[in-house]
Amino acid sequence: MDFTTRCIHGAANNTHNTGAVSVPIYQSATFAHPGIGQSTGYDYSRLQNPTREHLEKVIANLEEGVDALAFSTGMAAITALMELFSIGDHIIASEDLYGGTVRLFDNINKKNGIVFDYLDTSDLPKLRSLIRKETKAIYIETPTNPMMQVTDIREVAAIAREHNLLVIVDNTFLTPYFQRPLTLGADIVIHSGTKYLSGHNDTLAGFLVTNKADLSEKLRFIYKTTGACLAPFDCWLLIRGIKTLAVRMERQEENAKKIAAFLSSQEKVRKVYFIGLPDHPGIDISKKQATGFGSMISFEVDTEDTAKQVLERVSLILFAESLGGTETLITYPMIQTHADVPINERLQRGINERLLRMSVGLEDADDLIEDLKQALS
Numbered sequence: 596m597d598f599t600t601r602c603i604h605g606a607a608n609n610t611h612n613t614g615a616v617s618v619p620i621y622q623s624a625t626f627a628h629p630g631i632g633q634s635t636g637y638d639y640s641r642l643q644n645p646t647r648e649h650l651e652k653v654i655a656n657l658e659e660g661v662d663a664l665a666f667s668t669g670m671a672a673i674t675a676l677m678e679l680f681s682i683g684d685h686i687i688a689s690e691d692l693y694g695g696t697v698r699l700f701d702n703i704n705k706k707n708g709i710v711f712d713y714l715d716t717s718d719l720p721k722l723r724s725l726i727r728k729e730t731k732a733i734y735i736e737t738p739t740n741p742m743m744q745v746t747d748i749r750e751v752a753a754i755a756r757e758h759n760l761l762v763i764v765d766n767t768f769l770t771p772y773f774q775r776p777l778t779l780g781a782d783i784v785i786h787s788g789t790k791y792l793s794g795h796n797d798t799l800a801g802f803l804v805t806n807k808a809d810l811s812e813k814l815r816f817i818y819k820t821t822g823a824c825l826a827p828f829d830c831w832l833l834i835r836g837i838k839t840l841a842v843r844m845e846r847q848e849e850n851a852k853k854i855a856a857f858l859s860s861q862e863k864v865r866k867v868y869f870i871g872l873p874d875h876p877g878i879d880i881s882k883k884q885a886t887g888f889g890s891m892i893s894f895e896v897d898t899e900d901t902a903k904q905v906l907e908r909v910s911l912i913l914f915a916e917s918l919g920g921t922e923t924l925i926t927y928p929m930i931q932t933h934a935d936v937p938i939n940e941r942l943q944r945g946i947n948e949r950l951l952r953m954s955v956g957l958e959d960a961d962d963l964i965e966d967l968k969q970a971l972s
């Protein structure tokens with residue numbers, strides 16, 4: 596079945612012969628047992644709930660995994676994931692990660708004895724040189740947030756296999772519509788489901804997906820023990836959002852290409868970071884491992900004043916955090932999404948007071964360009 600069809604019919608609609616086309620919201624915390632030692636398959640909603648199970652099957656299907664776990668937020672998913680590791684374990688991570696992930700690693704996981712090294716994971720010799728006997732995993736975002744660095748997932752997975760390391764990929768920006776890391780050698784995929792999967796800027800969610808039965812078992816244990824599961828109504832919103840994932844991803848990318856071209860022609864715009872631009876250093880790797888470039892654009896303007904002017908003047912485009920939804924959003928990574936990354940690291944990575952990040956939505960591209968034109972003028 597094609598991906599587009601699987602977004603809609605990726606899991607059997609087990610609605611007990613009612614004929615309901617939309618999967619029901621099983622708003623029940625607990626489930627009655629038919630008899631002693633018997634279960635309907637559902638006991639308590641922290642462990643499993645029929646609406647959540649449907650969503651998880653769709654996500655596992657789209658990412659080509661054996662199991663997917665739905666969390667209340669992306670950060671809850673990453674927090675649970677980190678419970679796989681113990682004191683002294685060493686993790687190599689992309690230096691340009693979402694700021695909230697860096698905050699978790701540096702303030703919570705480090706305190707619990709996990710050690711991190713950050714680098715540009717597209718630098719494979721350097722990555723290899725950082726591996727030591729305590730190393731347990733390589734954690735990447737590709738493309739990264741907000742600098743759009745691209746890492747070759749296949750190459751990283753080949754290095755990881757030599758040393759028996761887990762490869763973990765945050766696939767929030769491209770979604771399984773454009774990129775399926777498990778098929779490229781990754782072991783675990785992460786999503787902030789809040790973003791493209793949900794698609795409408797109306798709910799928070801997170802996912803872990805794996806194609807390994809032993810990892811699924813470990814993660815399920817952590818999941819039922821720590822308990823940050825996604826509520827039935829939010830699962831239903833995700834199921835609904837995913838039905839249109841394919842068409843949204845296509846159209847948002849089409850809009851992003853037009854906007855990236857427009858921004859590149861603007862005098863006040865100094866650099867445009869969009870992986871679909873021919874001069875983007877990651878374009879060739881991107882074409883090898885993904886079928887599209889997504890719709891995230893970062894761009895640097897000439898001065899801090901211009902950056903502030905754009906944020907204050909946009910009207911159709913909303914000055915708000917988050918990404919991946921129907922509405923086009925613009926953020927200021929320096930003081931918003933990446934505020935908790937140490938200042939020298941931010942500057943070294945190019946996250947300065949002139950950098951803006953835009954998530955291109957589903958409005959008409961010309962309307963968005965008009966808005967940017969007046970904001971930049």
Ligand SMILES: Cc1ncc(COP(=O)(O)O)c(C=O)c1O
Pocket residue numbers: 668669670671693695696736740765767768786787788789799800801917
């Ligand atoms: C790439 C990426 N991963 C993870 C997260 C965290 O997800 P959430 O906000 O759903 O907790 C975000 C949030 O912006 C993100 O952009």
